[in-house]
Amino acid sequence: MALTLATATELLKRHHLLREIVQGDIWTMDASRIPHSDRSFDSVTYDTRQVAPGSLLFCKGRFKAEYLEGIDDRGLAAYVAQTDYSAVTAVPGLVVNDVRKAMSLLSSEFYGRPQDELTVVGITGTKGKTTTTYFTQAVLNAASHGKAALFSSVDNCLDGRTYEESDLTTPESMDAFRMMRTAVDNGMRYLVMEVSSQAYKVDRVYGLTFDVGAFLNFSPDHISEIEHPTFEDYFYCKRQIVANSRAVVLGEEIDHADIVVEDAATAGVPVSRFVLGDATDADHAAVIALPVDESHGTYRMASRDTEGAVTDLGEYHLALDGDFNYRNAAAAVAISLAAGVGADDAAALHAMEPVRVAGRMEQFHDTQSNTLAIVDYAHNHASVTALLDFVEDRFADRDPRITLVTGSAGNKAYDRRQEIVEAAQHRISNFVFTAEDTDTEPFIDICMEMKGYVTDPEVRSTVIDDRPSAIANAVYDARAHADRFNVLLLIGKGDERWIKDHHKHVPFEGDDRVIQRLFGLADGDADSRAAEL
Template sequence: MAYLKDLLKQVTYICTRGTMDCKVTHICHDSRQVVRGSMFICLAGSREDGHDYLAQAIRKGAAVCVVSKHVWVEGDVTVIRVRNTSEAMAWIARNYYGAPAEAMQMIGITGTKGKTTTACMLYQMLKEAGVKCGLIGTLGIRRSDGLKKPGSNTTPDALVLQKELREMADAGCSCCVMEVSSQGLKHYRVEGITFAIGIYTNLSMDHIGPGEHRSFREYACCKKRLFERSRMICINADDKYHGFMTANLEAPVYTYGIEQPCDVKAEHIVYERSSRGLNVTYQTTGWIKDEIVLKMPGTANVYNSLAAMEAAYLLGISPETIRKTLRNVSVKGRIEEVRISDKFDVVIDYAHNAASLESLIKTLRQYQPKRLVLLFGCGGNRSPLRRFQMGETAGRLSDVTILTSDNPRYEKPEAILSDIEQGMKRTKGKYKIIPDRREAISYAISQAQEGDLIVVAGKGHEEYQEIEGHFYPMNEREMIENSI
């Protein structure tokens, strides 16, 4: 319970109806969650507008409503009008939960690719060092005391985020590592949080279209917002947009990379493929001079490990702890190996757009497979352009492609596969269509040749298949293991 005036600190508002002298017992933006004494925040989303549910919320007992439009209401209710309800909700949530981020060192990671892997690497380094810490991102909510929760968004909405941060702070966490998506920044989910360190991985064309970003420039500008609220910045010196990301910022900038001069640099990179799996070794120069054996393969993961390493160093983690963590690190669904044979390799990855798919394939080509066999599909209710691009990328870069179903959602799998096939037909790539994903995986394993590298892409950490609003259990690791 909190006083309304206290919740609205830092918020520019007008009270258009009712009294400011009231208490709030609960905050929500879903009218189904309203209880007597609630504050109901009307979020105007791309699909639904919370203002349309205002009357329902009041009937259920909402005491305060936060709006961004002129509304007419009945009943004993206070109406607070703001410029942007998403922005206001972030501050309200922060105040309701007692500004929990201020009790921890917050590390935010943004970029098109590598957020999840970098976040998990840094989180595991902190755990290895004995730091009580939390993790928020695509893989859900994690705490070093063993707590695990699923998550619905890479960066949760502000109400969920502040609640989780409160629980982390109350559990004694002194540090929280979180992925900060462009959507999270665009919709003010991290408003009111100051980050001790902001980490930048890379930027490429993605998330442009209806319901996401209007243009690449908007996408890039949203990413940059993280660094405007960071006390220190770790940035990929090799990425062509690094100058844009750090322009006109006052925070000190520290760099990592492979090609350009930087504070932490990887040299003498060697890609190893053996009966133990896929590894990469390299030497670091600059702040940290060490020899690294990285369990996760490829150049992309060298960059991810450098980002985590530099941030860990700034947080006071020893090189010995960093080295030990990287030797044993693994991230679910991110170039995750499933060892079922010494004759060929199988990996699972979350790559679900053309840029990620191209990066993944080029990474795995570094291990010189006899054939690179790619199995993937595309999600339903997403841009057809993404499907064409992924089809073209697959046909151009893989030796054999197996097209199958991903999360069709409310579309027919056959229609999605037809869109992907159009992209495939622009190339000379060999492909086969097997709509049933379980059958497709079984086929890929049964046809494996010695020296092959089989890539099962698109779902990564997910253990379900979404079809017409239902989530059916689907564990690709078990499916791969049972194919032998």
């Protein structure tokens, strides 16, 4: 059904969002009083620069009336806003209580509700979302012969094979539905997408029901005045995926899991669980991953159906190292089973094994010294702890001398700064604090704040503003201690080719490319597994 002023009005009424339609002196709830209310919109946009004849414009965010000056001459058909702009435009305005919710609903209708033609998987959690998303897409791609799309914080893939860098963990609702329509038109049957807490906080997924929703884990993060004001608010936003899914996959390690289960019971949503290792309640898990040879990263998976029958899924040996990635793999198996992949489809379930995610657990060995560098997106207490656990598990017998090159994002998640230091300081030899996505905060303020949290007198710390120089400093320091096995952990940026500064993405070489250059390695010459060094 085409989106018109009349159909938009009825949809907004059903969701109790419409306040009134305004055009000049006409204030009404009846779209038939507005001329041409049955004319289809030709496009939808939230950017006045993209307005063309027949456009429906969403006036969201810090919108100003002056943005509409002269816009009637460009053919604007109507606008949706929380404010009456009839003083600056003659076109009809749908005045609503919440423009973001309205944008999500109306965008979905404009693009023909593409979600109804896909099996949509949504994955949330404090850590592991991206990796689990890639693992799950690999399985669903294999099961469907290449018909699984992906929305992630790293890349978007709309045809099962072509990956393009993304801007947001979860796209704006309009962009998401547009990309879903493209995916459907490309023949996709599945969509796997990351769902951030902000996606629910600012209604990027309003009105979208996931066929499978996954809640991987939970720990404090994203607490600031521009993200979540409290820990409770962060958790509440994460929990919204439960009531907005037809089936839920839940990690065993979630704190306060009882209320998540209560959410599911209230919504009438079935829950399946996954677990890594010897959890006491593994008997209740739908997917279990048990270590076979932890030093070489081999785990055996098993699934349990609703009748309690157990199916051995075989041994898994991932290209991505780290026990936490086997937890992500167990999640991907549980999600895939919930999405309809058969437990007997071994080829599909094992399709995740060769998957690598750029900027995650990428390992490089120095050609000039006994030094291993790991590039990873770790950026909070939980992920830094998991990374250090991995180093300890794999290399404890080599007594590694560890250097952590890190910064922290500006203007948000202030708690990370102390948590990163506290997670690392009694387990490493050196900190090198440097610029990350400092945005409008001076990098020196962030770095000096982090340096101030270092209380262990045995740990050295330094501040170097230029990120490539900071990495180079860590490399030269490791070479100066060639009598030891050195591990350099370069965290927070992964393979990103930009640093955010004053709301702009400033080009940046990338941690992976910097370390390749310094180590004298060819582009892409990353070690697949540190245990083989």
